[in-house]
Amino acid sequence: MATTTTMSRPSTRTRDKNDAIAVERATRTVVPRVDIYETDTAYVLLADMPGVASGGLEVTADRDELTIRGHVQPTMNTPDYQEFELTDYHRIFVLTEDLDTASITATLKDGVLRVEVPKHPRLQPKKISVRAE
Amino acid sequence: MNRAMTWQPWQEMRRLQREMERLFGDGNWSWRSPLGGEYPPINLTRNDQNITLQVLCPGVNRESLDVSVVGDAVTLRGERAPEPNLSEAGCHKQERLLGTFMRTVGIGERLDPERTQANYRNGVLEVQLTRAPEATPKKITIKN
Numbered sequence: 001m002a003t004t005t006t007m008s009r010p011s012t013r014t015r016d017k018n019d020a021i022a023v024e025r026a027t028r029t030v031v032p033r034v035d036i037y038e039t040d041t042a043y044v045l046l047a048d049m050p051g052v053a054s055g056g057l058e059v060t061a062d063r064d065e066l067t068i069r070g071h072v073q074p075t076m077n078t079p080d081y082q083e084f085e086l087t088d089y090h091r092i093f094v095l096t097e098d099l100d101t102a103s104i105t106a107t108l109k110d111g112v113l114r115v116e117v118p119k120h121p122r123l124q125p126k127k128i129s130v131r132a133e
Numbered sequence: 134m135n136r137a138m139t140w141q142p143w144q145e146m147r148r149l150q151r152e153m154e155r156l157f158g159d160g161n162w163s164w165r166s167p168l169g170g171e172y173p174p175i176n177l178t179r180n181d182q183n184i185t186l187q188v189l190c191p192g193v194n195r196e197s198l199d200v201s202v203v204g205d206a207v208t209l210r211g212e213r214a215p216e217p218n219l220s221e222a223g224c225h226k227q228e229r230l231l232g233t234f235m236r237t238v239g240i241g242e243r244l245d246p247e248r249t250q251a252n253y254r255n256g257v258l259e260v261q262l263t264r265a266p267e268a269t270p271k272k273i274t275i276k277n
Binding site: 033034035036037038039043044046048049050051052053077079080081082083084086109110111112 | 174175176177178179187189190191192193195216218219220223224225226227228229230253255256257
């Protein structure tokens with residue numbers, strides 16, 4: 001089985017001021033739970049990000065990294081009984097060059113993000129038609 | 134040599150890595166219930182007028198969502214089915230919970246089932262509960 005997508009923890013590199021802000025934000029985020037599937041033509045990533053509206057979602061592919069971020073609207077009132085807290089989400093995935101990062105699609109429905117990363121056309125199975133002699 | 138007998142060190146490493154990730158996790162699941170675990174986790178907010186129950190349950194099939202109120206208890210039911218067109222064979226990682234759930238929450242005050250409203254948005258179910266008329270606090274005037 002070809003493991004083309006691997007996981008990594010949020011990066012703590014500090015390259016410039018923006019990165020520093022990103023790292024600061026990352027300390028207050030949770031890592032969303034994901035499922036990763038492989039089909040003939042693509043990798044499909046499903047991530048649970050309840051509380052995130054489509055406007056609060058950020059999916060970026062930069063070189064070999066796919067980053068997903070979700071921002072939730074903080075609620076003002078504290079619940080009387082609390083089992084969960086809605087916090088921003090952040091997770092980074094490592095991509096390989098076998099993926100077509102220019103054609104990534106992302107959709108969000110009912111708090112579940114679906115990201116589809118197509119494989120390079122040269123890696124997709126081709127049906128060879130056999131001509132009868 | 135028989136293919137099944139061939140030692141494949143890289144595959145073995147990947148299997149070990151997956152096993153380690155499964156055992157120790159590679160994330161911080163702090164959104165889960167700190168009480169260890171009834172699914173789905175809830176938050177409850179009360180004020181003089183009403184009681185709001187927030188339920189964290191992303192990706193639930195809407196037609197399977199069911200909220201019922203009896204006495205002072207709210208029962209939540211739902212199902213999250215696996216994505217169609219994605220086969221088990223192509224699965225590299227599975228962290229999300231799938232299947233059916235049922236949870237009953239005792240509110241501690243009699244509720245009016247007729248005046249219950251629920252909406253499901255961005256994976257969060259919000260149930261607005263109303264106290265039964267006999268359970269509504271009444272102001273008592275104190276006579277001399």
